[in-house]
Amino acid sequence: MPAPRGPRDRAREPRGICALNLVLKALTLGVYHFWARTRVRRYLWSRSRFAGEPFEYTGRGRELLLGYALALAALVPLLTIGASYLVASGLLALLAQAGWQAALVDVSQPALDRALETIRRNMDRQVKKGALKEAERDAALGRIAPATALDAVRDAALVVEAAVEQPATKFALFAELDRMLPPPAILASNTSSISITEIAGQTQHPGRVIGMHFMNPVPMMALVEVIRGLATTDETVRTVLEIAGSLGKTPVEANDYPGFVANRVLMPMINEAVYCVMEGVATPDAVDTVMKLGMNHPMGPLALADLIGLDVCLAILEVLHRGLGDDKYRPCPLLRKMVVAGRLGRKSGRGFYEYA
Numbered sequence: 629m630p631a632p633r634g635p636r637d638r639a640r641e642p643r644g645i646c647a648l649n650l651v652l653k654a655l656t657l658g659v660y661h662f663w664a665r666t667r668v669r670r671y672l673w674s675r676s677r678f679a680g681e682p683f684e685y686t687g688r689g690r691e692l693l694l695g696y697a698l699a700l701a702a703l704v705p706l707l708t709i710g711a712s713y714l715v716a717s718g719l720l721a722l723l724a725q726a727g728w729q730a731a732l733v734d735v736s737q738p739a740l741d742r743a744l745e746t747i748r749r750n751m752d753r754q755v756k757k758g759a760l761k762e763a764e765r766d767a768a769l770g771r772i773a774p775a776t777a778l779d780a781v782r783d784a785a786l787v788v789e790a791a792v793e794q795p796a797t798k799f800a801l802f803a804e805l806d807r808m809l810p811p812p813a814i815l816a817s818n819t820s821s822i823s824i825t826e827i828a829g830q831t832q833h834p835g836r837v838i839g840m841h842f843m844n845p846v847p848m849m850a851l852v853e854v855i856r857g858l859a860t861t862d863e864t865v866r867t868v869l870e871i872a873g874s875l876g877k878t879p880v881e882a883n884d885y886p887g888f889v890a891n892r893v894l895m896p897m898i899n900e901a902v903y904c905v906m907e908g909v910a911t912p913d914a915v916d917t918v919m920k921l922g923m924n925h926p927m928g929p930l931a932l933a934d935l936i937g938l939d940v941c942l943a944i945l946e947v948l949h950r951g952l953g954d955d956k957y958r959p960c961p962l963l964r965k966m967v968v969a970g971r972l973g974r975k976s977g978r979g980f981y982e983y984a
């Protein structure tokens with residue numbers, strides 16, 4: 629049996645092998661340097677584009693250091709998702725196309741298969757339109773690692789959890805993630821309404837817990853609502869703002885109150901639209917047409933509710949009602965009835981509208 633190799637063995641290697649090793653290392657460093665410059669250039673470009681500032685790039689000093697950090701970060705599975713389906717599939721596609729290694733975790737294998745199928749179908753569509761090259765699609769798909777066990781995110785530097793909008797599920801997930809991943813890994817939740825402070829309270833390191841609320845459909849919507857819990861550190865916020873910017877999104881900061889900004893404003897409108905249908909004021913189509921043509925909304929509130937998922941809308945309204953203690957957030961009985969009947973919107977094929 630050969631003797632175990634140790635650091636001293638290098639001295640005994642033939643000169644040719646040592647020289648080859650040196651050349652290979654130099655080449656690796658060269659490629660790494662080039663890659664770092666590409667990453668920082670792309671990052672600065674997307675940041676300037678969304679800030680509306682002119683694009684400036686010198687490729688030296690701090691910029692280069694940032695490039696090295698971004699390139700290094702991309703070598704490990706950096707962004708991983710706690711769960712799948714609607715939002716997570718869009719998020720995964722965005723990350724993989726931006727060059728991140730991403731694990732997609734869902735407890736349900738059918739949900740995982742559906743999410744991967746959606747990602748593949750959407751990328752195929754982009755290839756057909758000429759917006760994505762075939763090789764880029766294949767590379768992006770190759771960066772996605774699907775899994776049904778949370779173990780897959782063990783080495784992640786950032787986890788974006790997007791499981792069902794139920795407090796108990798998120799609390800259990802964060803307690804386990806906190807045990808599995810040591811700091812400085814960041815634990816983000818894509819929750820639409822559940823308190824980030826309360827989620828962070830399930831962990832031993834609340835400073836690294838933050839809300840990263842992507843909008844649906846994730847690849848198309850520019851906003852990421854970044855929610856700071858009571859204990860979230862400035863460093864966590866800064867890192868998440870930078871990552872969101874590097875993905876080509878516009879991050880907006882909000883403090884941790886039920887529904888944050890997006891759903892505190894949106895959900896009462898959707899709820900009122902459901903009341904209009906329940907009380908016979910108008911049909912779903914009429915309600916949506918009024919809001920589209922009269923208020924210039926790109927989509928009516930009921931079609932939007934179907935897109936979000938009626939179960940998700942109900943869960944958010946319950947958080948608003950409970951958390952703010954005001955009856956103006958009381959979920960409409962028709963919304964409850966549709967959810968118990970399994971009419972959840974697009975994802976179940978029927979909500980206020982029918983989907984083939």
Ligand SMILES: NC(=O)c1ccc[n+]([C@@H]2O[C@H](COP(=O)([O-])OP(=O)(O)OC[C@H]3O[C@@H](n4cnc5c(N)ncnc54)[C@H](O)[C@@H]3O)[C@@H](O)[C@H]2O)c1
Pocket residue numbers: 710711712713714715716733734735736739789790791792793797801818819820821841842843844935936937940975
């Ligand atoms: N639907 C939207 O438009 C929208 C928009 C922004 C944010 N969000 C938020 O994103 C999250 C997910 O929303 P969605 O609409 O995709 O929900 P969904 O209910 O359609 O899917 C949630 C997925 O979580 C999985 N899951 C459940 N428990 C799990 C666990 N312990 N570990 C891993 N996976 C688990 C389920 O199998 C399911 O596939 C929610 O927090 C929601 O509030 C939703």
